[in-house]
Amino acid sequence: MAVALAAGIHSMSVANAAPAVDTQDRLRQVERDLQAGEKERAKLDARAEALEQELAELRASLISAAAEARAKGEELDRLETELARLDADEAARSARIEADRAALAELLAALQRLSRMPPEAMIARPEPPSRTLKSALLLRAAVPQLKERADALAAELEQLASLRTELAAQREEVAAAAAALDRRHAETAKLAARREELYRSTDSERQALSTRLAALAGQAGDLKELIDKVEAERRAAAERQRAEEAARQAQAQAERERRAKERAEAMKRAPGMSKSGGMILPVGGDVVTRYGEQDRFGVTSRGLTLKGRAGADVVAPLEGSVMFAGPFKGYGLILILEHAGGYHSLLAGLGRIDGQVGQHVLAGEPLGALSSDGTPTMYFELRRGGQPINPMHGVSSSDGKGQS
Incomplete structure (x- = not known):
């Protein structure tokens, strides 16, 4: 036992x-x-x-x-x-x-x-x-x-x-x-x-x-x-x-x-980069419609319509990050960038987008290209605090942005 x-x-x-x-x-x-x-x-x-x-x-x-x-x-x-x-x-x-x-x-x-x-x-x-x-x-x-x-x-x-x-x-x-x-x-x-x-x-x-x-x-x-x-x-x-x-x-x-x-910055960016108010225009070429003018539909433009060469590079106007990249309703391919100082930029009418959401970009860094057919145009709008402003005036120097 x-x-x-x-x-x-x-x-x-x-x-x-x-x-x-x-x-x-x-x-x-x-x-x-x-x-x-x-x-x-x-x-x-x-x-x-x-x-x-x-x-x-x-x-x-x-x-x-x-x-x-x-x-x-x-x-x-x-x-x-x-x-x-x-x-x-x-x-x-x-x-x-x-x-x-x-x-x-x-x-x-x-x-x-x-x-x-x-x-x-x-x-x-x-x-x-x-x-x-x-x-x-x-x-x-x-x-x-x-x-x-x-x-x-x-x-x-x-x-x-x-x-x-x-x-x-x-x-x-x-x-x-x-x-x-x-x-x-x-x-x-x-x-x-x-x-x-x-x-x-x-x-x-x-x-x-x-x-x-x-x-x-x-x-x-x-x-x-x-x-x-x-x-x-x-x-x-x-x-x-x-x-x-x-x-x-x-x-x-x-x-x-x-x-x-x-x-x-050390490369000083080639003189081909067109600048406006301390800001790089997203594409080289002519300004077809300026801020405040009547566009071809008879509507007052809140940005710039730029005409560039077929397949030309589209670059970031300022340093910032990509908030949106892709097609949107009837605007085709668009990019929305967020910058310091409460600024946002909208690039519409692209033929190709190379950037992605969340990507940090430098001023002048290519993010896509215009259409490869004919003489394409694109629309560029700059906003501050959600309100459109004249892109030709650039950004305020007090915001620490807009360096040439």
Whole structure:
């Protein structure tokens, strides 16, 4: 009886000890997983730092590429205008030469007819001598004029040949400028695609690792409560560590943004960037409708309508963040940016959007492009405190924005 009772107590103690041993084993395994995750986090942070460095340089390159593409577009506009003027000049000269050529041909024909008539026949003509003498005098006077007009025609022909040579060279220059502009647009598109790839790579991997580590930490916390209350302090320490890590990452991100902005400012942005009141116009080209004017629908405009080249880059007018990006009702593709000082900007009528919601952008950083067909237009509106203001006046310097 005593032996049976002792065996029963022993079996009960073994049964109660088994869950504790299993829990400790699970806890140790979770802690090993956490340590491995922290090592992986350190590797990912190092990789993310390198990617962020590349991303900062890439954003500065994007700003430079967009500025250069805008300058090339303006140069192409100038060359096309000059080419049109040369075409018109060539047409006018050709018409003038043809008219002189016809008049000279008629006069030469008359002279040839007179030259074939012998003197005896002229004497025998039934005309009074005075008329014959008058004809001879007129013929004699016409010869110098004929030579003068022939010389002028020869000079005009030489000028026309020179003009056509210049026109051919100008056409080659226009073609080269157009090809260079197309290449720059293609390079900008590749840079924008690389930027988006870097954003996705760093964000998705970091979020996935953070989610996994948070799950492991929660599981470890539950197991620790089963073993010892002292583990509560360890969880608090882990929480403090996570807060410090978050603060460190936020500080590192702010530092990277600062470096990217300094690089962009150091490049001084190419002179092709049109500025207005300390602000960069989102696209290079002409202002079709100004603030306060009647637009083509007869409505008072609350912003600017800009006409640019097909496929031209659309850039951020000020530093800020993307609040909305995508199609909206009948406005097509639009972007809404939030800036410091209570400012917001609206860009409507884009052909392509490269930015994404939540993305921080620098002034002059490309966010999309105009339509690649024809001569597209876009609408740009600037608001402060929700009320439209004249974009041509820029922003107030007291807001710390609008640096050129």
